Amino acid sequence: MAEKNNPEYDFKWCPGCGDFGVKKALEAAIKKKTIETEEPILNNVVIAGIGCSGNMVHLLEGEQPYGFHGLHGRTLPVAMGLKSSRPDLNVIVVAGDGDFLSIGAEHIAPQAKRNLDVCVVIMDNAVYGLTKGQSSPTSEEGMITSSTPYGKTEQGFDPLAYYLSLGISFVASGLSSKIKDLSELIYEGMIHPGFSIVHVQSPCTEYNNTYEILKGSPKKGIEPLAKPIDESHNPNDLKQAMEIVDTSNIPLGILYQSKVQPTLTQRFEDLTNKSKQKDIESLLKSYSV
Amino acid sequence: MAEKNNPEYDFKWCPGCGDFGVKKALEAAIKKKTIETEEPILNNVVIAGIGCSGNMVHLLEGEQPYGFHGLHGRTLPVAMGLKSSRPDLNVIVVAGDGDFLSIGAEHIAPQAKRNLDVCVVIMDNAVYGLTKGQSSPTSEEGMITSSTPYGKTEQGFDPLAYYLSLGISFVASGLSSKIKDLSELIYEGMIHPGFSIVHVQSPCTEYNNTYEILKGSPKKGIEPLAKPIDESHNPNDLKQAMEIVDTSNIPLGILYQSKVQPTLTQRFEDLTNKSKQKDIESLLKSYSV
Amino acid sequence: MKNTDFVVRFAGEGGQGFLSAAIGFASANTKAGYHAQTFATFPSQITGGPTWMQTRISIDPVLSRGDEVDVLVVFNEYAYETHKNEVKENGFILYDSDQLNIEPSEKVLGIAFEKLAKTTGNARAANMVMMGALAELVGVNLSVLEDFVKERWGDTSRYGEQIVPQNIAALKLGSNEVQDRGFKLAEIEPAKPLNTSQIFLNGNEAISLGAYSAGVEFYVGYPISPATTILIWMEKNLVEKNKFVHQVSSEIEAITAIIGASYGGKKSMTATAGPGFSLMSEGLGLAWMAEIPIVVVDVQRGGPATGLPTKTEQSDLLSSITPAHGDVSLPVVAPGTVEECFYATIEAFNWAEKYQGPVILLSEHGLAERQQNIPKPDINSLKIENRIINQSTDNYYRYESQGISPMPIPGSPGPYVANASEHDKMGDTTHLPERHIEMTERRFKKLEILKDSKYEYINSKSEIILMPWGGSKGPGFEAFEKLQEKNIDIGWAYTMFLNPLPEKLLIELQSKKLVIVPELNYLGQFSSLLRSQGVNAKSITQYTGLPFKVQYLVDQITELSSKR
Amino acid sequence: MKNTDFVVRFAGEGGQGFLSAAIGFASANTKAGYHAQTFATFPSQITGGPTWMQTRISIDPVLSRGDEVDVLVVFNEYAYETHKNEVKENGFILYDSDQLNIEPSEKVLGIAFEKLAKTTGNARAANMVMMGALAELVGVNLSVLEDFVKERWGDTSRYGEQIVPQNIAALKLGSNEVQDRGFKLAEIEPAKPLNTSQIFLNGNEAISLGAYSAGVEFYVGYPISPATTILIWMEKNLVEKNKFVHQVSSEIEAITAIIGASYGGKKSMTATAGPGFSLMSEGLGLAWMAEIPIVVVDVQRGGPATGLPTKTEQSDLLSSITPAHGDVSLPVVAPGTVEECFYATIEAFNWAEKYQGPVILLSEHGLAERQQNIPKPDINSLKIENRIINQSTDNYYRYESQGISPMPIPGSPGPYVANASEHDKMGDTTHLPERHIEMTERRFKKLEILKDSKYEYINSKSEIILMPWGGSKGPGFEAFEKLQEKNIDIGWAYTMFLNPLPEKLLIELQSKKLVIVPELNYLGQFSSLLRSQGVNAKSITQYTGLPFKVQYLVDQITELSSKR
Numbered sequence A, B: 001m002a003e004k005n006n007p008e009y010d011f012k013w014c015p016g017c018g019d020f021g022v023k024k025a026l027e028a029a030i031k032k033k034t035i036e037t038e039e040p041i042l043n044n045v046v047i048a049g050i051g052c053s054g055n056m057v058h059l060l061e062g063e064q065p066y067g068f069h070g071l072h073g074r075t076l077p078v079a080m081g082l083k084s085s086r087p088d089l090n091v092i093v094v095a096g097d098g099d100f101l102s103i104g105a106e107h108i109a110p111q112a113k114r115n116l117d118v119c120v121v122i123m124d125n126a127v128y129g130l131t132k133g134q135s136s137p138t139s140e141e142g143m144i145t146s147s148t149p150y151g152k153t154e155q156g157f158d159p160l161a162y163y164l165s166l167g168i169s170f171v172a173s174g175l176s177s178k179i180k181d182l183s184e185l186i187y188e189g190m191i192h193p194g195f196s197i198v199h200v201q202s203p204c205t206e207y208n209n210t211y212e213i214l215k216g217s218p219k220k221g222i223e224p225l226a227k228p229i230d231e232s233h234n235p236n237d238l239k240q241a242m243e244i245v246d247t248s249n250i251p252l253g254i255l256y257q258s259k260v261q262p263t264l265t266q267r268f269e270d271l272t273n274k275s276k277q278k279d280i281e282s283l284l285k286s287y288s289v
Numbered sequence C, D: 001m002k003n004t005d006f007v008v009r010f011a012g013e014g015g016q017g018f019l020s021a022a023i024g025f026a027s028a029n030t031k032a033g034y035h036a037q038t039f040a041t042f043p044s045q046i047t048g049g050p051t052w053m054q055t056r057i058s059i060d061p062v063l064s065r066g067d068e069v070d071v072l073v074v075f076n077e078y079a080y081e082t083h084k085n086e087v088k089e090n091g092f093i094l095y096d097s098d099q100l101n102i103e104p105s106e107k108v109l110g111i112a113f114e115k116l117a118k119t120t121g122n123a124r125a126a127n128m129v130m131m132g133a134l135a136e137l138v139g140v141n142l143s144v145l146e147d148f149v150k151e152r153w154g155d156t157s158r159y160g161e162q163i164v165p166q167n168i169a170a171l172k173l174g175s176n177e178v179q180d181r182g183f184k185l186a187e188i189e190p191a192k193p194l195n196t197s198q199i200f201l202n203g204n205e206a207i208s209l210g211a212y213s214a215g216v217e218f219y220v221g222y223p224i225s226p227a228t229t230i231l232i233w234m235e236k237n238l239v240e241k242n243k244f245v246h247q248v249s250s251e252i253e254a255i256t257a258i259i260g261a262s263y264g265g266k267k268s269m270t271a272t273a274g275p276g277f278s279l280m281s282e283g284l285g286l287a288w289m290a291e292i293p294i295v296v297v298d299v300q301r302g303g304p305a306t307g308l309p310t311k312t313e314q315s316d317l318l319s320s321i322t323p324a325h326g327d328v329s330l331p332v333v334a335p336g337t338v339e340e341c342f343y344a345t346i347e348a349f350n351w352a353e354k355y356q357g358p359v360i361l362l363s364e365h366g367l368a369e370r371q372q373n374i375p376k377p378d379i380n381s382l383k384i385e386n387r388i389i390n391q392s393t394d395n396y397y398r399y400e401s402q403g404i405s406p407m408p409i410p411g412s413p414g415p416y417v418a419n420a421s422e423h424d425k426m427g428d429t430t431h432l433p434e435r436h437i438e439m440t441e442r443r444f445k446k447l448e449i450l451k452d453s454k455y456e457y458i459n460s461k462s463e464i465i466l467m468p469w470g471g472s473k474g475p476g477f478e479a480f481e482k483l484q485e486k487n488i489d490i491g492w493a494y495t496m497f498l499n500p501l502p503e504k505l506l507i508e509l510q511s512k513k514l515v516i517v518p519e520l521n522y523l524g525q526f527s528s529l530l531r532s533q534g535v536n537a538k539s540i541t542q543y544t545g546l547p548f549k550v551q552y553l554v555d556q557i558t559e560l561s562s563k564r
């Protein structure tokens, strides 16, 4: 199966959906990586969440990587099992804000503390797309959705600040319509040795169309909410990264990157050096009567 | 059942366990609250996690509050259901570091964003006591436990920094051996209108005895790791609180308190003002053919 | 000869707006005293994609979606190709000649809906042209639709003066077009007088209204198809003093939160579908163990795991009875019709409060997405059970008696620990063997009081009994009627109460030669359950994601019963 | 007359150190060629609390813990009061007169263990005094214990010169004390020669070794009694190149992580107990749906929900077969002895890799905490199944065939999507009815290849068959032997393979008048499963948190079989 051609697959994104841009960026990043590393595309695995965004794994065009489309909220544990046992693979997670930050939220901190070497691409539309428009953790307080007809009664969740507070070793923020920039961020995340998250604003044209707010409209005098991070920013400086997140609305670019923390794979290799090589006969022998 | 007298209950904490101190502090705090508010003890509900710590709910002496001892990691959702539907009750959660920060970690952020008005008391011994000594999220990297015989391969998790980053509206830190201070912190947490966490260092004498490190030993020239927060600290200042957590080892006292955020109960009351009072006849009528 | 019953199928692309027309057509007919049921299958994508909906209209209550199509209305090429073969021999195909072109024939009729509508001055009346044409085709009096239009858009302050006359004109244009070209199925018989007023709704709305009637006070849930609309209903309507509703962060939070609320004395419910239901396993065990009344709605969808979110199936039965480790046997109520969705929800609450534990309401995608007219429930005649609350102040022990014991409520006398571990009379943990025996028996004995539930039992003398469950009731009963017409000796048994089964019915079934169970799953889950209880049962299974067709059942039952 | 079998029970307070003595005593006897089994029940608290352990020694393989106690050794008042009535009529009570005082009698003997030990210069040899006394009481040659001491502490560079002579002196002191006072049960017959070397271990160690032998490459888990020791074993021993082990944050992470690893080509396993198992429901459905081989060990404990963490039960059977929503029927292997724990684990891996899906290994607290000698497995004779991996490079489709198809592994040819939603041959989501039919049947057809498993079948002509499962095998077989001695006409059937059952055995059972199933649960879970498959089965249930006693089974079986 080189190229994909599947008449039975029956999901399509709505016209204008931000996920189209993310798809192009991801395809380009994977392609770049396979070219630079001269590794086959078969070394790539895309692990998808459940949501409109997760359908990415079926929609990728061109030569196909491996894919995993499992349960709502469980991309990270699957990635953890796969990458820790197969460090040779390039493991990419794609998921939505609901999948990653609501039902799947428990899985983020553990990977941060282990520095699992996978690259996560979040398509944040601040809404549950696939279930037709309920509020998500990143929806703002007061937002009207089908599940919050009188306005959302929770504070909005700030994912970038959260990632930084967990010490995740690569944190970037992107916008789905800036495909080239985004592709670069994803590529950087993939080659970063450790846990990397590229959090993408990917508007849902059907239930929460934020294009205008994000990109701004000179015509209507609307300032863009999403703006590139100042070039002077030093991504190795966590404090500075936190300040940017605090003060700017939606900063675009690499917020933070640390290469000092060992990856989970490296940590486990250290253990194997400390333990003796085992074999079944000697193990059995230790139970001899 | 005024006083408790139960010959069939068969759990005891080990001699010297930190949880004894937390128990005394909690008993005193509940007592103080019932006296100050002139409410009966029956208005108090203690919701316990699974762990040595969770046995608190059976070990409380004197006049008994209501109790709930459910599943490992699920104290907060139970508390959420109870408090949101019964705002008149005083709801207290008691749990261990494993229960609260590992399997139950997903439930913290949602309550923070809703500002659920319950008081959480965490007994942190940086180990799984009840299952006999495995590593927990707060165990330090490299720590040797039964499940990490060659040393823990994850970074230790900093709970105080985590709580602050989520904007939890009351965050305090205590030590199980300082019963009076601790009791005061718990009392303050209980009367705080919103989500409050009192995170207690409560050493496990059996699997991770940290008394000496925490309290220090002048004889051996060991500086105490746990020290009271400077009196000059302004608990309404989140930035300052974060700095304390960053720089001091284990600060004792109230780190942060904010009373501006409305509680979940207040938020829901706002909704009821926005919506029309319903009745079954008018609801049925809207489906008439 | 006049018609008594017909089926119209509408097929096109999602977003073309014909779905509301299909529902409107059904609704209009119910206003005229006919019975209607819609059936839809949606693609998983959000906008667009091949969609179709079918409306069955009858002078009698409608039991199933209808096996064959009398009139097919198509809005694009793909729809025509996909559905054309399902039209009856003497049926018609009506197509939107604005959108596609089909070789005309005496069976096939094209009308330019929008073009004609424009002549009324309102292009958006295209649906009305279509409905007018349809009315003429199937022999429904145009006044039925005219009345509908007048009621729907009659509020001139809101809709203006134009809409009603424009729409009525459009209806006539469509109707005339058909008349001119001489197409006609048959006149439909006049509607029979109804002695109760009707409401028109889907299964999830009926469940929501049932919960409201039962007095639900606390609802939290997490979105999941096809249960999401219950959450949305509650978010809109449960916002009242002393009630609470919230979208929570996961199904695990949902199940444990409703347990917390019920422990606090509130009637509590959540609704979910398969994947969410599986996540609730541990919580369901907690409610069973600590004896906390809750209602959990599982609106079944297709397949294991993420499965088939937009298809129907009845494959969660076994896992809903023993969803968790340990000795548990959860009460399960499964409605078979939209009307039963309402009553089953009330029964589920009654059961939960009576036996003090979790009850599963097992609905289906096929019920949730079906619109149907049902008699408006008489609220005053409902029997609502409320929790027995402890009033005693001295030395009351929650778990002392062997049997139902009053529940203490926080704030009132009788403090105890609700405990997921094995416990003694006051709820404290204990490991004594005698206590585990006593408490296990206590938990199971409580199920006894649920065994006197209602059931249907027809032709009870027959040695072969047909016994579908859940949404297969409708096609099952239609098949049963057909078999009776053919004088095949077969009985009918049915109950919404699947666990525990009504005791008398179970004893009856145990004496039968064969109990035939049509069910939408692979394993034959209900028949296996019956066999484990000493009944010689055999399933007719189907696992297509779609409901049974009546003729298929008739054939299968005939074969099975003749083998014996 | 000589003895062939005796039971010693040790009872006192946790932390008193007699548990290691009890295990040492068992272990010493196995070194001398006897068979031994220990049985323990622990309090839930961490240190202290009433604890007891029982050791049964026999010249033949030990099948159960032993109904009655020959010698009771007590270390405190409470232990004496609690256990004294379980001592056989002609048995003895040995007590530590350093700790308590009992009215002396011809049945009761007090020895000051520590005081005597001190005279050897080593107060910590108190346990040796006790063991010496015990040896004399039960008629075990003292040399058995002396050899044990020499081996255990013989390494003088590590333990010094003194320990061995001190301990041997202590043994003699104890032995002499008993001899002097004229207490004696009976001499035990000499051990029978064994033709395989033995190992001495508990069920969880056997499972761990089994997994290692089967080639486990990936293990993650979350601590939970009584499965934790498997995690601890793996953390110690699976730390090797190309393997991976980690304690993860929850059972939900564990189940999905092993699925990820297995998708990557690694043999993967996790172990848990009831509450953790319930949390794995959704993940198990995923492995079934996407056809990913994994082994999940459920070491059953007592009760639903948090239940009885330190007691045994067999009550997770039903929920382990259908743990999740939708049509699933998970293969279940349940070992009945410590030896079978080893082989069942290998079979579970073999099944998982062969049929490409999740397999549940259903063990029990009673097996996990039991120490026992078993023949050392012959590693070379094991049959290990490995996954069939796709090698084909062109247009290979993972889910095309109806049957077992080679699995592509990431990095190698044949990319596909492992999909929890219903899918087509390449793993992409689809909602087509024909695909749901095809894939559902594919998933179930794979179970066919698991139906030729091994089983035991004795006295197969009898109309009544005794068929326990899991850890009830031991007491069950002992009861069976007793019934045979009494010439009661009864057959024996047993298999570790509970789902699917060996086909031939099932056909046999279906033809029997009655199949009697002793099982440790309330519902009678296995008999209900058998009935659902057309077998007339009836359970003997027990739900005390403790294993069966043999005599209880003999009585119950006699009654049940005579009723017929």
Ligand SMILES: Cc1ncc(C[n+]2csc(CCOP(=O)(O)OP(=O)(O)O)c2C)c(N)n1
Pocket (backbone or CB within 6 Å): A049, A050, A051, A052, A053, A054, A071, A072, A095, A096, A097, A098, A099, A100, A123, A125, A127, A128, A129, A130, A131, A136, C222, C223, C224, C225, C251, C275, C276, C279, C306
């Ligand atoms: C356990 C479980 N609960 C709920 C669902 C239903 N569900 C499917 S997608 C989704 C949310 C999708 O939102 P998001 O992750 O933001 O993705 P988007 O569709 O917006 O891209 C939900 C709740 C499910 N599949 N599984």
Ligand SMILES: Cc1ncc(C[n+]2csc(CCOP(=O)(O)OP(=O)(O)O)c2C)c(N)n1
Pocket (backbone or CB within 6 Å): B049, B050, B051, B052, B053, B054, B071, B072, B095, B096, B097, B098, B099, B100, B123, B125, B127, B128, B129, B130, B131, B136, D222, D223, D224, D225, D251, D275, D276, D279, D306
């Ligand atoms: C779902 C589930 N998984 C695992 C367990 C086993 N378990 C009981 S207590 C515990 C950890 C206790 O650690 P902690 O919360 O730190 O409490 P402590 O005993 O240290 O006070 C675990 C893993 C359980 N009861 N339920």
Ligand code: SF4
Pocket (backbone or CB within 6 Å): A012, A013, A014, A016, A017, A018, A019, A052, A053, A125, A129, A130, A203, A204, A205, A206, A207, C046, C047
């Ligand atoms: S619903 Fe929103 S997120 Fe989903 S495909 Fe449509 S636009 Fe994209």
Ligand code: SF4
Pocket (backbone or CB within 6 Å): B012, B013, B014, B016, B017, B018, B019, B052, B053, B125, B129, B130, B203, B204, B205, B206, B207, D046, D047
């Ligand atoms: S094991 Fe540790 S935490 Fe548990 S009771 Fe003992 S000292 Fe306390």
Ligand SMILES: [Mg+2]
Pocket (backbone or CB within 6 Å): A051, A096, A097, A098, A123, A124, A125, A126, A127, A128, A129, A136
């Ligand atoms: Mg989203």
Ligand SMILES: [Mg+2]
Pocket (backbone or CB within 6 Å): B051, B096, B097, B098, B123, B124, B125, B126, B127, B128, B129, B136
């Ligand atoms: Mg702890």
